[in-house]
Structure formats: structure tokens, C-alpha cells
Amino acid sequence: MMKKSIVILFVLGTLVLSLAACGGQVQQAVEEAAPTVQAAVEEVAPTVQAAVEEAAPTVQAAVEEAATAVGEAAQEDLAEGGGNYVLVPKNLGNPYFDTANVGAQEAAGELGVEVTYQGSAVADATEQIQLLNSLIAQNVDGLAISANDADALVPTGQEAMAAGIPVVTWDSAIAPEGRNVHVVQAESDGIAEVQLQMASDLAGGEGEIAILSATSTAPNQNEWIALMEEKLPDYPGLNLVATVYGDDEDEKSYNEAIGLMQTYPDLKVIIAPTTVGIAASARAVQDAERVGEVFVTGLGTPNQMREYVESGASPQFALWNPADLGYLAIYTLNAIASGAIAGEPGDSYDAGKLGSYTIRDDGTVLLGPPTVFDENNINDFDF
Numbered sequence: 001m002m003k004k005s006i007v008i009l010f011v012l013g014t015l016v017l018s019l020a021a022c023g024g025q026v027q028q029a030v031e032e033a034a035p036t037v038q039a040a041v042e043e044v045a046p047t048v049q050a051a052v053e054e055a056a057p058t059v060q061a062a063v064e065e066a067a068t069a070v071g072e073a074a075q076e077d078l079a080e081g082g083g084n085y086v087l088v089p090k091n092l093g094n095p096y097f098d099t100a101n102v103g104a105q106e107a108a109g110e111l112g113v114e115v116t117y118q119g120s121a122v123a124d125a126t127e128q129i130q131l132l133n134s135l136i137a138q139n140v141d142g143l144a145i146s147a148n149d150a151d152a153l154v155p156t157g158q159e160a161m162a163a164g165i166p167v168v169t170w171d172s173a174i175a176p177e178g179r180n181v182h183v184v185q186a187e188s189d190g191i192a193e194v195q196l197q198m199a200s201d202l203a204g205g206e207g208e209i210a211i212l213s214a215t216s217t218a219p220n221q222n223e224w225i226a227l228m229e230e231k232l233p234d235y236p237g238l239n240l241v242a243t244v245y246g247d248d249e250d251e252k253s254y255n256e257a258i259g260l261m262q263t264y265p266d267l268k269v270i271i272a273p274t275t276v277g278i279a280a281s282a283r284a285v286q287d288a289e290r291v292g293e294v295f296v297t298g299l300g301t302p303n304q305m306r307e308y309v310e311s312g313a314s315p316q317f318a319l320w321n322p323a324d325l326g327y328l329a330i331y332t333l334n335a336i337a338s339g340a341i342a343g344e345p346g347d348s349y350d351a352g353k354l355g356s357y358t359i360r361d362d363g364t365v366l367l368g369p370p371t372v373f374d375e376n377n378i379n380d381f382d383f
């Protein structure tokens, strides 16, 4: 409509100018012609519009075809190697995540893809979201994330997936709607059970226990703690007196452990379901000269815990192999990013030395059962 008016105005304007030049006779001719010109323009307009409308689907189809071709080419590229993925831990400076990165790099080498390891200094959801936003803007080929918050990261995960960037979580999950697949280190139920069992053994079946966790928003620890609370009635002699948070920072965890021993003088066991918390707690027990009275257990890496197994501060703890977890996360991400699988329940794919995996009905993949470490086997492990 706008265009039509402009054309009419232009034509009339030209005629008015000509009028001024040519005088009254011409003016009359023009005035007579004007309605005819306008009618002609109005007559043509629908035809032009119809032609544009007719062409639109063809143009759109061509655009869609081109986009698909680009997408397929990108997938072929990834299948041939060259994918640019990012392994995002909860935070940097944690040997557990560093070991996961060792496994991720091994997978990258085998797959011929690139994996960079990027995280924030502290285990914090806001900082993690900022990092992820910048990785999405860089249009990386895939993200493998250990999440600092299950719900806060959902919009970010959705944004990545909408941009065609697959999201695999591992270790600590984003809620299902914010990721494609979650790689579970071991059944949560089993992780909760083994920690209570170890605590009960160390306490001789009865006494006060406390939990020293990572951050208060950590999806993995919160799930394990909820399951431990649920199972606690199976251990009627154990009395859970407190749950505190060391934020996966060594010093804060150490101070929280000292605080627990001061507040609860009869405390028998600290369960730390975090590799940072368990090592800091064991050190605190040693420094407080409470070895043999207060025992530390939970989830730790053999290399960090060896000296505390020897000293008796932490005779027993559990974990899976974080290197295998990082390795499996990258194989899973590459299977989706390369188009080998859609990432749906029932999809199977190969994960190199770990064998074949199938996505379960709940959209997760399971690495395997945890290992319990003590003085008998700790020297068989080096991570």
C-alpha cells in the first residue's frame, strides 16, 4: 500500500512539474490522465503481490535446502574429526576434574576432535552461565558440563541446543529439559548406600555423624544427600547431627570440619561426598589430633587420600574413575554432535576402550559401580 502511494505521488509530482513548464492546456491533459494512471497502478499491484507470494515458498525451500546442506557438511566434518568441544568442570583447580580432563583428552585423541578444558575459578552457577554464554556465542561444536545448579542452567542449556550445540552433562546434571544426555558416574542410590555403609562400619554401628558437602546448590551432592537421609532409618544407631557446606574450596571445607568437631564433641564420622571436602576433613582430623576418635569417609581420589588411609584418619572411602567419566562424556558428546545418534533413549554408540553404551529411558548413560578404597587396594590406583 505504502509503495503504491509513493508511485502515485511520484507520477503526479512529475506531472505537476511538467504542468508548470507547459501551461494550462497541458495541465488539463494531465488532470484528465491522473485517474487513469492511478487506476493502472492499482490494477497492477495485486498481480505483483501475488507473484511475490507465489515465489516465497520456492525461495524459502531453497534457503532450507542450503541450510540442510551446510548442516550435513558440518556433520560430515565432525564425523571425519575436527569437532571443537569444551569440557566444563564445576570449577578449576580440583584434581578430580583434572583427572576427568585426562580421560577427555584421551577420547579426543582417539576421535580426532579437539577438546578444550574451561571453567570458572569457583564452583558457582552464575559464573558458569557466563562462561557458557560466551562459548555459545563462539559457536563451539558441543558442550560437556558438570553443572553447579540443576535448574539455573536450564535456559543456558536450552539456548545452546537451540543454536545446534549439543549439551551432554556428566558428574553433575542440568535438569533433563536443559541437556541432551547426562552421563552418570554410578547409580545415585548405590553412591548413597556405600557412604552410609562405610560410616556405619567406622562408627561401629552407632553414634553421631555429620555431612560435609560441596556447594548447597550442587545437583549431584544434593541428590546423594537426599538419598542418604532417606536410607538413614536403615541404620538406627546413626544420628545425623548436621550438614554443612565447604563449597569445594579446600580452606572453607577444612574450617567447616574443625567447626563440626568443636560443635559436636562426640562426633564419630564425617561423611564428605566431595573429593575436596573429604581430603580437607581428613587433614582437619589429623591437625586436631582426633585420629581414631573421628573418622572421615565419603568420596575421594586415591592420590589425595593415600596419606589419610595410612594415618587412619580416613580408613575407607569410595569413588569411580573420573578419567573414565571424562572419556565417556566426550564419546557421548561426539556421538550426538557427529549425527551418529540423535541422543534419544535406546540409542547405542561405541565408547572406545569402555565398550558400547545405550541411553537409558531417563535420558542418562551409566558409567558403572563405584570402587571402595582402603589399605588393601589403594596402591593399585593412581589418580
Ligand code: RAM
Pocket (backbone or CB within 6 Å): 090, 094, 096, 097, 146, 171, 172, 214, 218, 220, 248, 273, 274, 275, 276, 299, 300
Ligand atoms: C568433587 C566435585 C564433583 C564430585 C566429586 C565426588 O570433586 O564436587 O562434582 O562428583 O567431588
